[in-house]
Amino acid sequence: VSGPSITRAALEDFLYADAALLDEWQLDAWLTTFAADAQYIVPPLDVPDGDPATTLCLINENLAELTLRVQQLRDGLVLAERPRSRTRRMIGNVRRLDAAAVGLVRVAANFTIHRFRDGQRQDLIGHYDHLLRPTTEGLRFVRRRAVLDLETFAPVGVLTTLL
Amino acid sequence: MRRLVRDDSQASVPSFSVDQTAYTDPDVYERERERVFAHSWLYFAHESEVPTPGSFLARSLCGRPLVLTRDLEGALHVVENTCAHRGARVCQEHRGTARVFQCPYHLWTYELDGRLRAVPDDERYATPLDRAVLGLRRPRMDVYRGFVFVAFDAEVGALTDHLGGAREYLDLVCDQSEQGFEVIPGTYDLDLNANWKLLAENTLDGYHLDKLHRRVYTAYAAEGRGALRRDGGAFALGGGHAVIELTPPVRRLTAFWAPPWPESLRPTIEARRIALEQKFGVARAHKMTQTNRILLVFPNLLVLDGESGNVWLRAFEPASTSLTHIRMQVIAPRGEEAAERTLRLREALRFSGPAARATPDDIEVMESCQRGFNNSRESDVSRGLGHDAQRHVDEVQMRGFWTHWQALLGDDR
Numbered sequence: 001v002s003g004p005s006i007t008r009a010a011l012e013d014f015l016y017a018d019a020a021l022l023d024e025w026q027l028d029a030w031l032t033t034f035a036a037d038a039q040y041i042v043p044p045l046d047v048p049d050g051d052p053a054t055t056l057c058l059i060n061e062n063l064a065e066l067t068l069r070v071q072q073l074r075d076g077l078v079l080a081e082r083p084r085s086r087t088r089r090m091i092g093n094v095r096r097l098d099a100a101a102v103g104l105v106r107v108a109a110n111f112t113i114h115r116f117r118d119g120q121r122q123d124l125i126g127h128y129d130h131l132l133r134p135t136t137e138g139l140r141f142v143r144r145r146a147v148l149d150l151e152t153f154a155p156v157g158v159l160t161t162l163l
Numbered sequence: 164m165r166r167l168v169r170d171d172s173q174a175s176v177p178s179f180s181v182d183q184t185a186y187t188d189p190d191v192y193e194r195e196r197e198r199v200f201a202h203s204w205l206y207f208a209h210e211s212e213v214p215t216p217g218s219f220l221a222r223s224l225c226g227r228p229l230v231l232t233r234d235l236e237g238a239l240h241v242v243e244n245t246c247a248h249r250g251a252r253v254c255q256e257h258r259g260t261a262r263v264f265q266c267p268y269h270l271w272t273y274e275l276d277g278r279l280r281a282v283p284d285d286e287r288y289a290t291p292l293d294r295a296v297l298g299l300r301r302p303r304m305d306v307y308r309g310f311v312f313v314a315f316d317a318e319v320g321a322l323t324d325h326l327g328g329a330r331e332y333l334d335l336v337c338d339q340s341e342q343g344f345e346v347i348p349g350t351y352d353l354d355l356n357a358n359w360k361l362l363a364e365n366t367l368d369g370y371h372l373d374k375l376h377r378r379v380y381t382a383y384a385a386e387g388r389g390a391l392r393r394d395g396g397a398f399a400l401g402g403g404h405a406v407i408e409l410t411p412p413v414r415r416l417t418a419f420w421a422p423p424w425p426e427s428l429r430p431t432i433e434a435r436r437i438a439l440e441q442k443f444g445v446a447r448a449h450k451m452t453q454t455n456r457i458l459l460v461f462p463n464l465l466v467l468d469g470e471s472g473n474v475w476l477r478a479f480e481p482a483s484t485s486l487t488h489i490r491m492q493v494i495a496p497r498g499e500e501a502a503e504r505t506l507r508l509r510e511a512l513r514f515s516g517p518a519a520r521a522t523p524d525d526i527e528v529m530e531s532c533q534r535g536f537n538n539s540r541e542s543d544v545s546r547g548l549g550h551d552a553q554r555h556v557d558e559v560q561m562r563g564f565w566t567h568w569q570a571l572l573g574d575d576r
Contacts, residue, residue, distance in 0.1 A: 042518060044349035046257070053505045056349030056493050058518045060509060068382050072520075077378040079527040154354035157489070158523040 006134065011107045012094045014132070014139050019089035019111075022162050027070045030162070031063075035133055035140040040066045042163055048147045058148075058159060073160070080160045085117035087161060097129075104142060105132045111146070115161050122156035124163065125149050164194060168569040169541070172562065177548040179562050183536040186358035191572070192484045198571045199462050200225050202316040204325040206464035206478050207231065209494060210239060210309045211345035217260040217275065221252075224313055225480050229302070230254045230264070231311060232275040239306060241313050242277035242299035253299065264299075277301050308337040309344060310464075328400030332458045335451050336468045338443065339417045340496035344474070347508065351491040351516050355526055357533035359463075359481040362489065363564060365525055366465045366477065367457055369395065369407050369555035370546060375528055379513070379520045387423045388413065395454070395555030397547070399563020403461030403571075407555040410454040412469045416507050417496075418452035428503065459564065471514040473507055485533050491515055491522075 021030040034040075042059040043050040052060040061069065076082045090112040099106040106129070113124040131143040146163035153159065167182040185191055205224060212220045213233040220231045221244055228244035230253075244252050246266040253264040253273055263280060265272045272281040277299035285292055303314040305322035310333070312322055323330065337344065355362060365371070373380060383389070395409040414421040418436035420429045440448040455469030465477040478490045493511050495504065514521045544565060547557025 045352065046350045047348050050349055052508065053501070054348065054508070056347050056351075056508055056511060058351070058512075058516060060512055064386075068385060072378050072382070077381070079375075079524040152352040152354065153517050155356070157353040157355050157517060157526045159518040160523050 006096075006105055006139075008094060008096055011096060011105070011132075011139075012091075015091045015094060015107070015109055015128075019091050023087050023089055025074075025084065027074050027162075031067060031070055033139070033141055034063055034066065034144070035135075035142050036063060038063050038066070038141045039143050039145075040141075041143065041145045042159070043145075043147055045148055045150055045152065048149075059163075070162075073162070078160050080117070080158045083117075085115045085161065087116075088114045093127075099131065101131070103133065105134065105139070106130070107132060111163075113161060113163070115156070120156055122161075124159075124161060126163070164190065164572060164574075166569065166574045167191070167572075168565045170562070170566065172545075172548050177545065178543075179545045179548060179558075179565075180541040180543050181565055182541055183539055186360060186533065187484055187536050187539075189484055192481065194572050195481065196225070198573070199568070200315075200480070202314070202319060203462055204303075204305070204312040204314045204319060204322050205462070205480075206310060206460060207241065207304075207313040208311045209344070209346045209476070209492070210306060210311055211343075211494075211497070212258070213239065214345075215260065217262060218258070219254060219256075219261055219264075219275070220258045221254045221256065225315075226482070227315070228252060229313065232261075234275040235262075238276070239304070239311065240276045240301065241304040241311070242273075242301050245299070246271055247279065247297040247299065248282075273299050308333060325402070326460065327402045327404060329402070329404035329406075329458060329460045332400070332406050332456060333460070333466070335447075335456065336458075336466060336474060339439070339451055342497045344494040345497045346476075347493045347495055347504075349493075351489075353489050353491070353517050353526070354482075355479075355487040355489055355529060357485055357487060357529040358536075359479055359487040360564075360568070361529045361532055362477070362479055362487055363459055363462075363465070364561055365529055366467070367397075367405055367407055367459055367560050367564070368558075369397065369409065369457075370558075371528075375524050376521045378524075382513070382520055383413070389421075393555070397553040397555050397557050397560045399559050399566075401563070401567075403459070403564050403567035405459045405461075405560035405563050406456055407560055408454050408456045409469075409555050412453065412455045412472075414472050414510075415452060415455075415469050416472050416503055416510070418448075424506065428506070431500075431503075459560075461564070461567065467515065471512075472510040475511075475515050477515075 040061045043057050047055050072078050091109050093110040095108045097106040097108050109128045115122040126148040129145045132139040133142050167185040169180050171178045207224050208231045216235045218233045230242050230244045232240045244254050246253050248271050251266050251268045253266045263272050270283050274280050279294045279297045393409045397407045412419050420432040458466040467475040474494050476492045480488050516522050544558050544561050547553045547559050553559040
């Protein structure tokens with residue numbers, strides 16, 4: 001797969017499959033979609049364009065840290081995901097943007113994640129700004145950036161859902 | 164109201180417990196609003212949040228919309244964000260800079276210190292408007308080493324008297340940076356579906372750290388951060404203020420280098436430790452930099468000094484018996500080197516925050532406690548009774564909190 005030849009439809013397929021892996025809790029398979037040098041970033045609600053070097057993000061992880069996060073979720077160590085929540089993801093408005101680096105594909109999309117657990121409902125709404133690297137095995141995340149539109153985490157105070 | 168704190172700490176078989184209706188009863192909540200929050204100094208903001216002349220920060224405190232401003236001469240003010248005319252907000256933005264505030268409704272205009280500057284078309288009033296009365300109201304405001312406090316009772320005593328025994332612990336934090344501290348951009352605003360007193364207890368609870376938060380230390384071990392064996396003390400500081408101390412720290416950017424931090428930072432961090440020892444003496448410097456502390460400044464500020472190498476602020480306020488607003492922020496030395504700031508921010512994400520490794524479990528367990536209180540038992544707060552020295556895993560700090568709380572609420576049966 002070469003960068004410029006990837007169609008929007010292919011990017012949509014990739015993002016739909018990504019959402020399905022998370023909703024179906026196939027977390028180990030999900031981890032394989034990250035490149036070794038990947039970054040997973042969720043900026044804070046009040047500074048959505050914040051630079052992780054100077055802003056206190058919600059999440060700013062390399063692949064080793066993300067792998068630990070996934071292991072703890074999978075092994076039932078995260079109390080707010082034991083039993084785990086039900087989630088349903090909707091992906092839309094998928095657009096291909098100009099990538100800043102040669103050989104990478106930049107894709108933007110909107111997401112809605114409905115989460116249900118313990119009698120409560122949480123709606124996580126925002127947009128993605130991902131950088132993907134085409135490989136012989138398919139697209140791989142170099143940067144997974146999820147920006148939430150929420151103003152606060154009410155009514156549910158935790159963010160244990162993988163965005 | 165009947166007494167809810169049962170203190171038998173002096174009995175032959177000592178005990179201390181709290182009736183769980185203290186967390187659930189709407190009458191208790193109303194009484195707290197009046198007796199705890201309406202007549203106390205409350206933490207509001209850090210002065211670095213209004214960095215330059217003309218800066219403002221609009222934020223609510225106990226449900227009351229306020230604005231912190233820095234006027235063009237640099238002086239700080241706290242004004243109500245409520246027009247003197249009909250009550251609309253005069254400041255619509257959360258933060259920014261302004262020369263004046265103008266109410267959008269009838270364009271009444273105010274100075275940054277709240278004085279009324281202009282009223283359009285004022286010839287239709289029977290008598291000239293009394294500008295001295297028609298400013299934005301100003302609650303009491305005072306600043307301690309960058310921490311801005313507000314009181315809604317004009318008769319409340321001096322802030323330094325209120326801080327009392329908490330003051331020396333705030334000093335231990337503030338003295339760590341010669342150039343002062345600043346809030347790093349990025350705020351965690353979250354809601355806890357549980358009573359505010361649970362947050363105070365949970366944050367001051369050293370007993371749960373290696374139990375509820377096992378996964379934090381599992382992850383540390385996986386990251387080559389070594390095992391965590393800590394000792395420490397617990398202290399009730401009077402006035403509801405409380406602290407636990409934990410030593411040794413895991414690592415602190417101020418003056419406690421440890422792997423896996425880069426060797427390149429080690430000389431800088433070591434030099435700071437030595438400089439602090441020379442300035443404050445070895446004993447005090449050790450307390451500042453080789454000991455972590457978790458401080459409650461009664462009633463609404465928690466300072467977590469050293470956790471994940473950082474200084475965290477947790478400001479909180481009750482919104483109902485079972486809803487608490489929490490604001491988490493990190494403060495750091497003003498103007499620190501970019502490499503240290505970047506490392507600080509990565510470290511910060513390992514413990515506190517809605518997506519970090521500890522806070523989600525704390526929130527989950529506190530909300531679980533709140534639901535459990537519907538079965539109305541008593542919470543045991545007796546750890547450490549019968550022992551002279553109080554360790555960080557004991558509960559004398561919580562007993563101090565509860566004793567002060569009960570005294571404020573009164574005991575008139």
